[in-house]
Amino acid sequence: xxxxxxxxxxxxLREVEExxxxxxxxxxxxxxxxxxxxxxxxxxxxxxxVLRYAQLGLVDELLHSKTLWIxxxxxxxxxxxxxxxxxxxxxxxxxxIILRNKGGNYLHPNDLPARVRENAPQQGLVSAFRKYAK
Amino acid sequence: xxxxxxFICWCGSNIAATVDIDRVIAAAQKMxxxxxxxxxxxxxxxxxxxxIKDAIKEYRLDRVVIGSCSPRMHENTFRKTVESAGLNPYYxxxxxxxxxxxxxxKDKEAGTAKAISLIRTAVAKAAMNEALFAAEMPVTxxxxxxxxxxxxxxAALDIADTGFEVDLVEREPSIGGRMAQLDKTFPTLDxxxxxxxxxxxxxxQHEKIKLITYAEVDKVEGYLGNFTVTIRSKARSVDxxxxxxxxxxxxxxxxxxxxxxEEGLVSRRAIYTPFPQAVPNKPAIDRAHCRFFxxxxxxxxxxxxxxxxxxxxxxxxxxxxQYGAIVVATGFDTHKLNNYGEYAYGKHPDVLTSLExxxxxxxxxxxxxxxxxxxxxxxxxxVAFIQCVGxxxxxxxxxxxxxxxxxxxxxxxxxxxxxxPGSKAFVFYIDxxxxxxxxxEFYTRAYEECGASYxxxxxxxxxxxxxxxxxxxxDVLSGALVELSVDMVVxxxxxxxxxxxxxxxxxxxxxxxxxxxxxxxxxxxxPVDTQTAGIFLAGMCxxxxxxxxxxxxxxxxxxxxxxxxxxxSLLGNPTVAEVEPKLCSGDLSCMAVCPYGAISEQVVEExxxxxxxxxxxxxxxxxxxxxxxxxxxxxxxxAINLKGFTNQQILAEVDAICL
Amino acid sequence: MPVTNEGFEPxxxxxxxxxxxxxxxxxAGVSRMSYSSNVRIIRVPCSSxxxxxxxxxAFQRGADGVLxxxxxxxxxxxxxxxxxxxxxxxxxxxxxxxxxxxxxxxQVRWISGSEGxxxxxxMNSVAEEIKRLGPNRKLRDVR
Numbered sequence: 001x002x003x004x005x006x007x008x009x010x011x012x013l014r015e016v017e018e019x020x021x022x023x024x025x026x027x028x029x030x031x032x033x034x035x036x037x038x039x040x041x042x043x044x045x046x047x048x049x050v051l052r053y054a055q056l057g058l059v060d061e062l063l064h065s066k067t068l069w070i071x072x073x074x075x076x077x078x079x080x081x082x083x084x085x086x087x088x089x090x091x092x093x094x095x096x097i098i099l100r101n102k103g104g105n106y107l108h109p110n111d112l113p114a115r116v117r118e119n120a121p122q123q124g125l126v127s128a129f130r131k132y133a134k
Numbered sequence: 135x136x137x138x139x140x141f142i143c144w145c146g147s148n149i150a151a152t153v154d155i156d157r158v159i160a161a162a163q164k165m166x167x168x169x170x171x172x173x174x175x176x177x178x179x180x181x182x183x184x185x186i187k188d189a190i191k192e193y194r195l196d197r198v199v200i201g202s203c204s205p206r207m208h209e210n211t212f213r214k215t216v217e218s219a220g221l222n223p224y225y226x227x228x229x230x231x232x233x234x235x236x237x238x239x240k241d242k243e244a245g246t247a248k249a250i251s252l253i254r255t256a257v258a259k260a261a262m263n264e265a266l267f268a269a270e271m272p273v274t275x276x277x278x279x280x281x282x283x284x285x286x287x288x289a290a291l292d293i294a295d296t297g298f299e300v301d302l303v304e305r306e307p308s309i310g311g312r313m314a315q316l317d318k319t320f321p322t323l324d325x326x327x328x329x330x331x332x333x334x335x336x337x338x339q340h341e342k343i344k345l346i347t348y349a350e351v352d353k354v355e356g357y358l359g360n361f362t363v364t365i366r367s368k369a370r371s372v373d374x375x376x377x378x379x380x381x382x383x384x385x386x387x388x389x390x391x392x393x394x395x396e397e398g399l400v401s402r403r404a405i406y407t408p409f410p411q412a413v414p415n416k417p418a419i420d421r422a423h424c425r426f427f428x429x430x431x432x433x434x435x436x437x438x439x440x441x442x443x444x445x446x447x448x449x450x451x452x453x454x455x456q457y458g459a460i461v462v463a464t465g466f467d468t469h470k471l472n473n474y475g476e477y478a479y480g481k482h483p484d485v486l487t488s489l490e491x492x493x494x495x496x497x498x499x500x501x502x503x504x505x506x507x508x509x510x511x512x513x514x515x516x517v518a519f520i521q522c523v524g525x526x527x528x529x530x531x532x533x534x535x536x537x538x539x540x541x542x543x544x545x546x547x548x549x550x551x552x553x554x555p556g557s558k559a560f561v562f563y564i565d566x567x568x569x570x571x572x573x574x575e576f577y578t579r580a581y582e583e584c585g586a587s588y589x590x591x592x593x594x595x596x597x598x599x600x601x602x603x604x605x606x607x608x609d610v611l612s613g614a615l616v617e618l619s620v621d622m623v624v625x626x627x628x629x630x631x632x633x634x635x636x637x638x639x640x641x642x643x644x645x646x647x648x649x650x651x652x653x654x655x656x657x658x659x660x661p662v663d664t665q666t667a668g669i670f671l672a673g674m675c676x677x678x679x680x681x682x683x684x685x686x687x688x689x690x691x692x693x694x695x696x697x698x699x700x701x702x703s704l705l706g707n708p709t710v711a712e713v714e715p716k717l718c719s720g721d722l723s724c725m726a727v728c729p730y731g732a733i734s735e736q737v738v739e740e741x742x743x744x745x746x747x748x749x750x751x752x753x754x755x756x757x758x759x760x761x762x763x764x765x766x767x768x769x770x771x772x773a774i775n776l777k778g779f780t781n782q783q784i785l786a787e788v789d790a791i792c793l
Numbered sequence: 794m795p796v797t798n799e800g801f802e803p804x805x806x807x808x809x810x811x812x813x814x815x816x817x818x819x820x821a822g823v824s825r826m827s828y829s830s831n832v833r834i835i836r837v838p839c840s841s842x843x844x845x846x847x848x849x850x851a852f853q854r855g856a857d858g859v860l861x862x863x864x865x866x867x868x869x870x871x872x873x874x875x876x877x878x879x880x881x882x883x884x885x886x887x888x889x890x891x892x893x894x895x896x897x898x899x900q901v902r903w904i905s906g907s908e909g910x911x912x913x914x915x916m917n918s919v920a921e922e923i924k925r926l927g928p929n930r931k932l933r934d935v936r
Contacts, residue, residue, distance in 0.1 A: 028526075028564065028565075029564075029590075029610050030522070030526075030564040030591070030592035030610075031564075031590065031591030031592050031607060031608040031609075031610040032591075032592040032593070032594050032607075033594075034591070034594075034608035034610075034615075035591060035592065035593060035594030035595070035606050035607035035608045035616070036476070036594030036595055036606065037594075040608075040615060041615070046608060046613055048608065048610055049613060076594075080476065080594055081529060082522070082526055082527035082528060082529050082530075082531065082592075083528055083529070084528050084529045
């Protein structure tokens with residue numbers, strides 16, 4: 001990846017800050033969020049890198065990452081961030097940005113494995129449809 | 135007929151950008167009493183000041199109004215300008231059209247209208263200004279230094295060396311402060327005690343310095359040149375004249391208390407000297423933990439003392455002294471780590487703060503200078519140093535940077551590599567700050583020569599893992615996950631102001647900021663003054679700083695004190711209260727509200743019919759009056775007025791502002 | 794009740810003590826914070842210098858609101874000045890209510906020299922309140 005003037009998307013940072021209500025520019029890359037994340041092993045872009053990409057406007061790398069969908073919203077990062085940035089909210093904002101730009105259903109109920117359909121809490125399923133289905 | 139000159143400053147573009155200077159000038163020309171107006175880009179410059187002086191002489195101005203920055207910035211400057219042109223400096227009025235107008239209002243229309251209003255107000259006040267003269271005040275040429283750490287010690291030595299008397303008050307039984315707790319100092323790796331103790335001894339032996347240890351400041355009254363301070367000299371229970379410092383009492387004392395000097399790593403006795411090189415090297419009894427004072431038993435120390443120096447009857451003494459100036463050098467505390475449970479501090483014995491680690495390094499510390507794990511006494515081969523614990527943390531700590539930690543951690547990494555061969559230091563940082571002479575080179579030595587591994591990534595959690603500790607973090611620069619198993623974890627805890635700093639500030643009538651550090655008069659240009667004349671600051675109590683800065687600040691404060699003492703007399707405040715005897719009813723309500731005892735009763739003789747009858751009225755001592763004006767409002771007949779801010783002047787300001 | 798307050802710009806006189814609130818106002822300026830230009834500041838050495846007659850005079854001369862700002866109690870540069878301010882102006886406030894003036898028109902605030910942001914915020918909120926109340930008609934001198 002390369003940060004070049006044509007590629008920097010300043011609008012992305014503004015949009016993320018507006019949708020999430022968080023001051024993404026406050027992040028000073030201490031790394032405490034990534035250090036404490038329990039699902040970081042499954043991520044391709046680490047949590048602190050998500051914020052860095054947003055700050056630099058690296059839209060493509062960010063919106064195509066697996067990380068946004070792996071975040072469990074456990075809030076461990078938020079509880080330790082010294083700059084009061086609620087990282088799960090930022091990641092949620094990025095998910096919303098993706099979905100608002102996409103159209104159509106992302107997840108169909110038939111795509112759910114039977115075990116998930118039967119055992120997952122109904123609230124989880126409904127929120128998944130809400131996110132994944134436009 | 136008043137001849138007022140109005141001078142409007144552009145202040146570069148600071149005022150001119152949001153205030154239409156020409157319109158303000160035009161409006162000023164129409165104001166009653168104004169005979170001359172002018173404008174200048176930088177009125178405080180030599181050219182600007184010369185312009186004012188020339189105008190005063192050429193146009194025979196008897197009052198000057200300047201529309202410029204805040205009077206808190208340049209009132210003194212312009213007073214001197216006016217004085218040098220032959221006018222009494224109190225014929226000057228300043229209208230604040232910068233900080234309180236051009237800088238806070240974006241709309242030029244609104245800004246200009248307000249500037250005109252403020253000039254009109256200043257003109258109305260200036261028209262009523264009168265010549266004021268400061269009374270001469272006596273000065274007590276003795277200084278008080280509060281705090282016996284390196285800042286207080288340096289300030290005391292410097293003041294004493296200029297030939298003035300100093301009292302140095304220290305709360306602990308010995309002077310020395312934090313520097314006495316250190317092993318080596320960065321970047322020279324000087325032995326801290328070796329450079330500190332000579333100064334401590336100098337203080338003890340200096341004929342101009344009186345050392346008052348184990349004492350605190352109880353009450354402060356008065357003002358510049360004439361502070362009356364009550365010092366509570368706490369009862370040591372040891373007669374300093376008789377004690378020979380043999381230490382028998384300490385050896386035999388059965389009570390053990392966690393040692394504050396050793397950061398709680400080991401204990402001391404109830405009768406103790408804080409450290410071996412203490413000055414004075416005589417013990418004190420900590421009555422709160424002494425068996426005799428708490429339970430009426432023991433008295434072993436008295437039995438074994440060969441000099442009969444133990445005195446259980448000793449009581450706190452209150453010493454009241456006069457001082458001309460005060461230097462505050464009360465130091466700092468380390469941040470409490472209650473909010474940092476993720477680092478297992480207090481839960482695992484091998485998680486230490488940096489100051490605790492420093493005590494391990496020190497040859498007279500709990501481990502005789504060996505770095506040993508508190509859990510099993512073995513040398514740690516791998517040590518994780520976690521930076522910024524409680525610093526740079528808006529969420530649950532101090533938002534500021536504590537300034538000293540990057541450097542002392544580099545020092546710890548270097549000393550670890552020397553003391554424990556084959557050891558490895560891992561420093562987890564957010565940034566490394568090395569702003570100081572030879573600091574960058576010192577830090578480079580830590581990672582180039584001493585093998586320290588610097589990982590940019592604040593540690594998220596420390597887990598006990600068998601007899602080791604697991605440290606979880608991320609290397610931000612490479613994106614790699616980091617999970618290290620180490621033998622010891624050292625936390626660079628932040629720097630806090632003293633818990634009772636605010637209390638002391640209130641006693642001194644100085645201010646502290648939101649973090650309880652004492653507020654300096656101007657952050658750039660007056661870092662050792664406070665807003666209160668005669669009270670100065672030195673060291674960490676004013677804000678986080680390292681030893682070279684502390685010593686520099688202490689010497690600076692000493693010069694300020696010497697400047698006051700070297701004057702023949704001090705000029706007091708000229709804006710004093712004044713009683714109009716004809717109106718005074720003599721009820722002395724004013725006397726009751728004066729904080730400085732400047733008002734007293736006076737008996738005057740007045741003619742009544744054919745007789746001269748005595749009548750008591752109020753009288754203001756101009757040398758004591760500080761010009762607050764509380765008396766003017768307490769007075770029912772309105773007999774007492776405040777020069778420089780008279781009732782008539784303020785009413786005229788109100789009238790002008792409401793036009 | 795005024796029909797409409799559209800276009801009404803109130804005049805607010807603020808008495809600020811030199812050591813705290815005036816310094817706080819300067820800090821707001823240094824930090825380039827914005828606040829309502831309806832506020833005009835008169836500098837006094839201490840909030841205890843403010844005589845109730847000054848406040849009444851301001852209303853008489855057409856001010857729509859008056860604010861007295863001093864150091865936080867306990868922090869007065871002259872030790873006890875603001876304690877007297879607090880007591881005197883509590884009594885004045887009650888008297889003004891008795892005179893029929895809306896209590897929001899006269900306010901007392903404690904602002905320290907390091908509270909630039911608070912100063913700007915207070916000025917804005919007071920200006921807002923007074924704007925809503927409309928022009929002050931009581932106590933005004935007939936001109």
